[in-house]
Amino acid sequence: MTLPERVTIVEVGPRDGLQNEPGTVATDVKIGFVDRLSRVGLPVVEVTSFVHPDWVPQLADGAEVLAGMSPVEGVRYPVLVPNERGLDRALEAGVREIAVFAAASEEFSRRNLNRSIDESLEMFAPVVRRAGAAGLRVRGYVSMVCGCPFQGEVPIEDVARVTVSLFELGCDEVSLGDTIGVGTVGQVHHLVDELAPQVLLDRLAVHMHDTYGQGLANTLAAFEAGVRIADTSAGGLGGCPYAPGAKGNLATEDLVYALDGSGVVTGVDLEELIGVTAWMAEQLDRPPASRVAEAVLARQRAT
Numbered sequence: 001m002t003l004p005e006r007v008t009i010v011e012v013g014p015r016d017g018l019q020n021e022p023g024t025v026a027t028d029v030k031i032g033f034v035d036r037l038s039r040v041g042l043p044v045v046e047v048t049s050f051v052h053p054d055w056v057p058q059l060a061d062g063a064e065v066l067a068g069m070s071p072v073e074g075v076r077y078p079v080l081v082p083n084e085r086g087l088d089r090a091l092e093a094g095v096r097e098i099a100v101f102a103a104a105s106e107e108f109s110r111r112n113l114n115r116s117i118d119e120s121l122e123m124f125a126p127v128v129r130r131a132g133a134a135g136l137r138v139r140g141y142v143s144m145v146c147g148c149p150f151q152g153e154v155p156i157e158d159v160a161r162v163t164v165s166l167f168e169l170g171c172d173e174v175s176l177g178d179t180i181g182v183g184t185v186g187q188v189h190h191l192v193d194e195l196a197p198q199v200l201l202d203r204l205a206v207h208m209h210d211t212y213g214q215g216l217a218n219t220l221a222a223f224e225a226g227v228r229i230a231d232t233s234a235g236g237l238g239g240c241p242y243a244p245g246a247k248g249n250l251a252t253e254d255l256v257y258a259l260d261g262s263g264v265v266t267g268v269d270l271e272e273l274i275g276v277t278a279w280m281a282e283q284l285d286r287p288p289a290s291r292v293a294e295a296v297l298a299r300q301r302a303t
């Protein structure tokens with residue numbers, strides 16, 4: 001396997017990780033989570049989303065989290081924004097980076113955004129334009145790139161069309177989401193190989209949920225195919241309230257452990273990260289969904 005020398009990890013725990021949490025997580029805990037994650041060497045921490053508060057009540061306190069956190073120099077703090085109302089709220093909160101989120105599946109797009117795919121791209125166009133004019137960095141997501149709980153198989157051409165459209169709108173980077181974690185290594189290789197001639201590979205990210213335990217293998221497969229950015233969440237938190245069966249993201253610890261052992265630079269301190277995961281697990285009162293965190297914490301308890 002040929003892995004790159006260095007990769008960028010985008011920590012999505014505070015947003016993707018918490019948006020599906022059944023019990024309300026206190027604003028102070030969210031701030032504590034972001035601040036702790038900011039100090040372990042992660043270059044990007046996705047903080048929250050400015051979606052309709054009725055659609056994702058857990059993240060309705062996004063502005064308070066941003067106001068209360070202590071940003072660390074050099075760390076980027078994107079937030080999810082679906083429309084111009086969300087952008088207004090993000091700008092008011094002083095955000096410097098946003099992410100719009102499309103899907104490669106029509107049915108999921110309607111359930112998640114109340115819009116067809118084309119309508120969602122129309123909704124994003126002024127958001128990306130205004131954000132760019134205000135000097136913000138813009139990421140785009142494409143959900144359901146490896147399969148969809150409503151339509152089943154998702155043709156690669158549909159993934160490619162939405163990915164290319166997001167770049168054409170002006171997105172700086174596009175993250176490919178296996179929202180329900182059904183993809184496999186061969187599928188990911190094929191997907192990236194098909195996209196490679198159509199986009200700049202160094203602007204692609206992968207976002208692998210770990211429902212079927214394939215998140216690590218799939219992320220490494222994407223790296224092998226030329227991708228250099230991956231989204232993960234500390235402690236494997238995560239899920240999408242509008243995608244039945246979507247479990248947590250690949251755990252950040254699991255990826256960092258694999259990369260550390262393979263000599264790939266991430267900048268993340270694994271022991272410190274596991275300390276943050278242990279702290280968050282205490283707040284949520286359940287063990288982390290990360291084999292690496294589980295093993296390291298068990299070893300620490302035994303010594």
Ligand code: HMG
Nearest residue numbers: 050051052055082085086112113114141143144177179240
């Ligand atoms: P809608 O009902 O069509 O909204 O929802 P609308 O445009 O018709 O507006 C209705 C009212 O909502 C208006 O108020 C708006 O101002 C207000 P009124 O005029 O009636 O008083 N409104 C807002 N208020 C606050 N903030 C806003 C906002 N927007 C409208 N941003 C909408 C459309 C997009 C708003 C809704 O569908 C929504 O919020 N969806 C978000 C769903 C979501 O957050 N899903 C999870 C994130 S995606 C994900 O997890 C996948 C990912 O991780 C990648 C992967 O894993 O694949 C990224």
Ligand code: MG
Nearest residue numbers: 016177179240
């Ligand atoms: Mg996700």
